[in-house]
Amino acid sequence: MEDKNDIMLKQLFEQAAQQQIEDNGFTERVMANLPERSGYSVRTLSRLWTMFCLIIGVLIFWLASGWPILQGLLAGGKQMLITTIEVFLITAPTTEIQLNPWVVLLMLGFVLIFLPYQTFRKLSATL
DSSP, rough: OHHHHHHHHHHHHHHHHHHHOOOOTHHHHHHSSSOOOOOOHHHHHHHHHHHHHHHHHHHHHTTTTTHHHHHHHHHHHHHHHHHHHHHHHGGGGGGOOOOOOOHHHHHHIIIHHHHHHHHHHHHHHHO
16 A cells, blocks of 8 residues: 555656656757767777776786785784684673574574675676
């Protein structure tokens, strides 16, 4: 069942869609004067721009010695994650929070399996 506001909005937009604004042929003149671009040339320009950006990105990564920086970030992030889990496991029994191992297992399954699956499914549906 539709809400009264929804019905009124639909009626308003239907009326607005039927309304014609006279522009004395301005729109047709503008459209006629636009340069013709085929779909092929647009795709080619898009691919060239993508390749240019990729080459520039790789060049900047190489000039800035990005690989050691990336390795350091990954190693530091991995060590920080291990330390965080270690601290949590050490301090969890001392807190008053009841930690059910099944809940932890379900949450890990959700984060490691279900979320990537749903993300992949939605991305592949849009592409």
